[in-house]
Amino acid sequence: MTTCQVNILLYLLAAIPARIVTGGAAVATILLARSSGMDGTTAGLMAACLTAPHILGPLYGRWLDSVSNPRFILTSACLLFFASFQCAISGFEIKSLLLTILPLLICGMCSSFMMGGLSTQVVKLVGDDITETRKAQSWDTLTYGLGLTVGPLMTALLVEHFAISTSVRVLTSTAILAGLLVLFLPLNMNSSKSAEHAAASISSVIHILGQSGPLKRTLLMTSGAAFSLAALPVVAVYLSESWKESAEGGAYMVTSYGVGCLCGAVILMLRPFRSEALLLLRNVGAVLLVTLLIVALSRSFTVGLASYWLCGVVNAVFFAVTLAARSDYAPKHGAAQIYMWVAAAKISFASLGAFVAGLLVDVALQLPLITSMGILLVSLLVSFAIPGGIFRIRRLRSSRHDTQ
Template sequence: MEREVASAHTASRDSTGWSGLARYIIAAALARTADGGAVVAIVLLVTTEGGGGSLAGLLGACITAPHLLGPFVARRIDLADDGRRIIAFACVLYSIALAAAVISYGQAPAVLTGLLLSISGGCGPLLTGGISSRLPAIAGRDQHSQRRAQGWDVATYGIGGTVGPSVVAAVSSWASPGLAALCLAVAAFGAAWLVMRLPYSAPEHGGDIRSVPGAWSTIALMAKDGPLRRTLYMTVLVAFSMAALPITAVHMTALLGIPAASAAAMTAAYGIGNLTGSVGVMLQPLRGSPDHLMSGLALCVVGGLFAVMISPTLSIAIATYWVAGIVNAFFFAATLAARTEYAPAKGRGQVFLWVAAMKITAGSAGTAAAGVMTGWDLRIPLVVGMGLIGCAVALSFIERCMERPRVA
């Protein structure tokens, strides 16, 4: 055991600095590419094999809905002597289950395919928030280095959300959706190998595992702690609201009298904006309290949604989608800073996964709600989103005022 710890510390010294950060970026990008493209691959697989839309939606839900279970296994990260092993195991399990699901489809009952996809989905939060929980051990102790590294982390999410579906589309058109899904499985497996080569981070519990909070204790802590509570509800409401943009883009093409394919240009501009914003955070890390930054940047997100809503032409719509992506990236970086700086050391992994799981769930709910609301008017989901974020900002301001100590 002593030899293992010594070798882990040696690996940590060898992996610090840019070497460790580079490994982190590649590992996170691979894992999030797999997670971001899996749903598209499964839906394409089902539809191209003659399956109905209901079956495609059901199997797609099998890989997204279990993300909510992630926080209940997150405690393993905080309990483990080496949290990297838990995350690497999740990447391997995700890879095997996804590959098995693809191979089983059409050869076995759909229930088995759904079960295998559910296993992959349960590992999903460990590929997103779980990997992010390793970043503080790599980025350095000073705030400037931490926040610059968080810019890289935001970029990996942008890469995953953009490259994942793009890889699926390209491989599906060249070969088949099944092969595309297998490529994603290989990416997740490669992420596992790199995760084990990240710097070692000693557990915060110091051998006293009873001091590590459980899943419900962690969510209770987040509900009671002002900054963490605000991090959670602002992340959820912004994710819910921004999820309307791809749906809105499709309906805007009809309003502007342009080809439906132009919606792809808008959504691509949003993805490029996310990457642009992450580069901005790298070059000029955020300064100040994450709590205040989230509120200010959430108002910028409202401005981005409003600009999209009033866009009169395609070129302006593309530009506003790009701006919306930029401000969303800055907001996301602020939430990562909040999770890093406000989460208790002994429950950091669980806080990261709770927020990640709720964000993914909110995004899915936002997409579904936008699909319904745009049936009435394409502006409704944007107006609702702006209203929700505005209420969250107002509530955060009121909470901070109430938390300030009164001067006698």
């Protein structure tokens, strides 16, 4: 095995358990909330606590770039995630909102390092070769698919045999393993890249986003899709209950979504896309809207599993398209920071979407899905269809060249 292959193997060993625990955290939180007798609004708020701190992702990224050894920050985040989630579980058990919300917010901050923070380090393991970098990023995408699959599945299997609180404690202990394995990563800081990232100040990144039409469209579509898809793990538990399934049925639906994401990632590795990024963003976004409609029309657990799987496949492709758009239309001197800002917007709107879904699910079961489809439709129309709006297909290539 080459040095790059060994480095990627070490990365996978650390990233997979990290993504498993973050992938199962949302559905685990919803199950804990339901077992504590919380209503849908409160359950959605609990789930939103895991994603809201991601809005500070750009600051976390600059922090990682500024230290000589990011492994200790990443390991500390994993261990703090485990400890905080144990406190949150105790808060659920004694029905204390304060002792539940605060630890979950800390978990949300830590998960930002375990997800995007860890992903920012992957290019340092393979050097500057573009082929090796693309391969490493493809493997990283697979870890997210595995996390969204194994995390909820592990939660569901544990809940079948143990109490919900015990099951979640076992699930979150995976973070300890991830933290220890991170210490073995051969992360060497690249001084030139670090300096390049540092040169892109917050004000300059905001200016770039404001001036670039393609980046604005990427930001809008990423945010709209994140808001819409955030309803799926929240609604899954309630849909499962409406179909007279057991408590872990919702976890199996989220697992099916994760399997779909994994399948989508594999498809992309076998058949990478080559079209214009924003053209793909429009087309795949429209397909994603159709898959949400299929979920809303599902009337049985089996159909629900299939529709969640389909959503996962399309979302994996959509996610890859947004990554391509961030890379294609961002100027080289600020590409990393723009990546983090778009990621922060994505997770922030996902947090808002989870909260809104929890708020609306008590009004009507289908209302969160209808709202999700409406938001995604508006994003598509504003970005691509409104005459005189912010998008012109024929200007795509010139706009991309202007931002560079």
